[in-house]
Amino acid sequence: MRFCPQCKRRFDEPWLSFCSDDGTPLIQELTPPIDPNWDPFIREPKRETKVDTPSEQETQWLPRQPPMPGGWIPPDERPSMNPAVWQPPPPPYRPTNARPSQGLALASMITAIAVIVFGMWCFGPLPGIAAVIMGLLALSQIKKTPEKVSGKPFAVAGVIIGGITITFYLVLFLWFLLALIFG
16 A cells, blocks of 8 residues: 555555656555554654653664664665666776887888888888888877887887988988089
């Protein structure tokens, strides 16, 4: 049996959960009323009760003793019967020392090595310049966020090998220039 706390109307239908008059959620009746002036909020913990006995006034607001295991617990003090809210499982374990390597650093090293392995005569100093630029950009990004990316050895190798190829082309250019001037 349920009742509406607003209009005090009783409902016998077990499927009904809201008052048909005012839409208030219905409350489950704990004890049937004996007289028409029955107050359903007698057991409600929100309403304060005053104790007139002086010996009990000092202890009226102290917490109750916990019930014995298997003992009776008043319905308004029982834990909720609702199941716990579902929470997603924790993310999978990822070791903190495994950082992804910087793509620019790896591209810088591969470009610089490809210039040396496949010959410097095809594209001139352009791959060496690209390797140096990519390596310097990668070193800058690694310096800004060292906890997110790694690959500093790749970037350094790309800068050094790219610098060697650029130096080679500068020396070659100066040699041709001097050969033209002096003969």
